[in-house]
Amino acid sequence: MTVTSLSSALHAKITARTAKAGVVGLGYVGLPLAMAFARAGFTVTGFDIDPSKITHIDQRESYIEAVPTEVLRDECEAGRFSATCDFTRLADCDIVAICVPTPLTAHRDPDLSYVARTAEAIAKTLRQGQLIVLESTTYPGTTDEVVKPILEKAGLKSGRDFFLGYSPEREDPGNRQFHTATIPKVVAGDGEDAASLMQAFYGATVSTVVPVSTTATAEAVKLTENIFRAVNIALVNELKLVYDAMGIDVWEVIDAAKSKPFGYMPFYPGPGLGGHCIPIDPFYLTWKSREFETPTRFIELAGEINTAMPHHVVNRLAEALDIRCGKALSRSKVLLVGLAYKKNVPDIRESPSLRLMELIERRGASAAYFDPFVPEIPSTREYADLKGRRSIDWSEEAVASYDAVVIATDHDDVDYAAISRLSPLIVDTRNVFARKGIASKAIVKA
Known part of the structure; x- marks a missing residue:
């Protein structure tokens, strides 16, 4: 034919x-x-x-x-x-x-x-x-x-x-x-x-x-979409560090900036990048660009910033435990709230929460997690040692037994009011308590 x-x-x-x-x-x-x-x-x-x-x-x-x-x-x-x-x-x-x-x-x-x-x-x-x-x-x-x-x-x-x-x-x-x-x-x-x-x-x-x-154009479309997000998330993550050093709340800055009806699009900081696209796709272009001897400085810098965010969160946690609680991270029990890479889904692909758990335990602390969407950690390529760990059963007694709680993913189905009441230290990487109008001296933004 x-x-x-x-x-x-x-x-x-x-x-x-x-x-x-x-x-x-x-x-x-x-x-x-x-x-x-x-x-x-x-x-x-x-x-x-x-x-x-x-x-x-x-x-x-x-x-x-x-x-x-x-x-x-x-x-x-x-x-x-x-x-x-x-x-x-x-x-x-x-x-x-x-x-x-x-x-x-x-x-x-x-x-x-x-x-x-x-x-x-x-x-x-x-x-x-x-x-x-x-x-x-x-x-x-x-x-x-x-x-x-x-x-x-x-x-x-x-x-x-x-x-x-x-x-x-x-x-x-x-x-x-x-x-x-x-x-x-x-x-x-x-x-x-x-x-x-x-x-x-x-x-x-x-x-x-x-x-x-062309098919190459279509392939470039998908990379462009995700590189756009990766670079802008890296930007606000970097701004978070700068503004924090100045005593300025980056979340308040973003909320005010997004009131402008043109020329601005809000992106939000977090504990790192997760999901099947944004942490991975930009590096496909950086790899291919070497063939054409063309540097991709923005993309590579964005990757460095976003990859470093879990380290920043753990350092903030260690500092807060020392200053506020008089306790070393190596002697502490830490509860991560949210294992999925984004809110209200069971997807843990490339989740920064897995990296946070690994880094916390490398510092000698005991780490556990609570996630209503992820009852057990499945097999992953990078975190084989975490396979089979289970979410704690939620109870006020259980939450109160931890020296610190880290909000890594802001699922809706979590009793944040109880956490604010029970935990001596809360490291909030998602600004969830401020968004919900919950005030507590135990809260540290990271």
């Missing part, structure tokens, strides 16, 4: 909702995306190497907050969604979306091993007329320089035999205003036919499609 006939055939399937979609990687990005495809009327197969996820799906149980169990159950029982560990079934899919992790190595270089292995698995069953889409966040050029050569090893060519595209995920865990289908979707294809198919398929799934000229 000619490329035109292959493209027309897939277009027709997309329009009729008879195209079969596959999603590789059923995590925080992949499972919501699979549900969006299914709810748009496509038959979807999810693929994952973790058999426990398949078991949950077979039992009609969601393990991702953004996907309610009833939605998962409805799509499964309607026959629009199923999941498997059998990657040979990729051959049945007309469209395959890759939603696998893209972490950093210990040296902050991109780790594309998950993407490469997934592309190799797809290549084994790749056939004419398929559309392969990378959604994982990565540096500009990955789709063309990494994914495309792997897929073409078997002899089929992008733009002639199959179609290749990139569309960056934009998930925001805990966001009640937007979900996968209502977040504008940036799309790009390797060639005109692929670009047209990307617009047709995602246009059938989400409310707004934003086409860009």
Whole structure:
């Protein structure tokens, strides 16, 4: 078949909702995306190497907050969604979306091993007329320089035999205003036919499609969004340190500054960066920029500032224990409130709370945590020693038994009034007590 006939055939399937979609990687990005495809009327197969996820799906149980169990159950029982560990079934899919992790190595270089292995698995069953889409966040050029050569090893060519595209995920865990289908979707294809198919398929799934000229441009869009946040958060973190030395409350400054209706956008300081995007994505660009001998000073400085924030919090904690309580950190019991990287979600990916716990214990203190969303610390790449630790059972007696409480994540479902009454020292990294109008001499901002 000619490329035109292959493209027309897939277009027709997309329009009729008879195209079969596959999603590789059923995590925080992949499972919501699979549900969006299914709810748009496509038959979807999810693929994952973790058999426990398949078991949950077979039992009609969601393990991702953004996907309610009833939605998962409805799509499964309607026959629009199923999941498997059998990657040979990729051959049945007309469209395959890759939603696998893209972490950093210990040296902050991109780790594309998950993407490469997934592309190799797809290549084994790749056939004419398929559309392969990378959604994982990565540096500009990955789709063309990494994914495309792997897929073409078997002899089929992008733009002639199959179609290749990139569309960056934009998930925001805990966001009640937007979900996968209502977040504008940036799309790009390797060639005109692929670009047209990307617009047709995602246009059938989400409310707004934003086409860009190349896959590298689409990859750069996602990095730009997260670098913007990383740099501005670093700025307010640095301002916090400067203003604190001057005796000025940075939170009051930001509240007043944001009253300006133009020319200012508020960002807020914290104990460090967390989540699957902001602490990682900027370094994909700094790595790629070396190839072009172009420095990325702002990005690298922002990374240094944000990475140093947990150290600042622990130093502030040690200082406050010494001055206010006459006790060394090494002889203290510390309770971290909030393990998730952001409020009201169970997501601990790259959470600064894990780093805080590690640093506190390195200083000889005893550290525990309370988080109503994270009953137990799961396996993580960087903090294997913390796996299996459990949140304390909340009680006034338990809270009162700690020498200090550190507010690392400002979940709504926490009794802050009780903490202010019971704890001799509170290190508040989120300004939650001031926002709630709770005053206490025990509170130290950090």
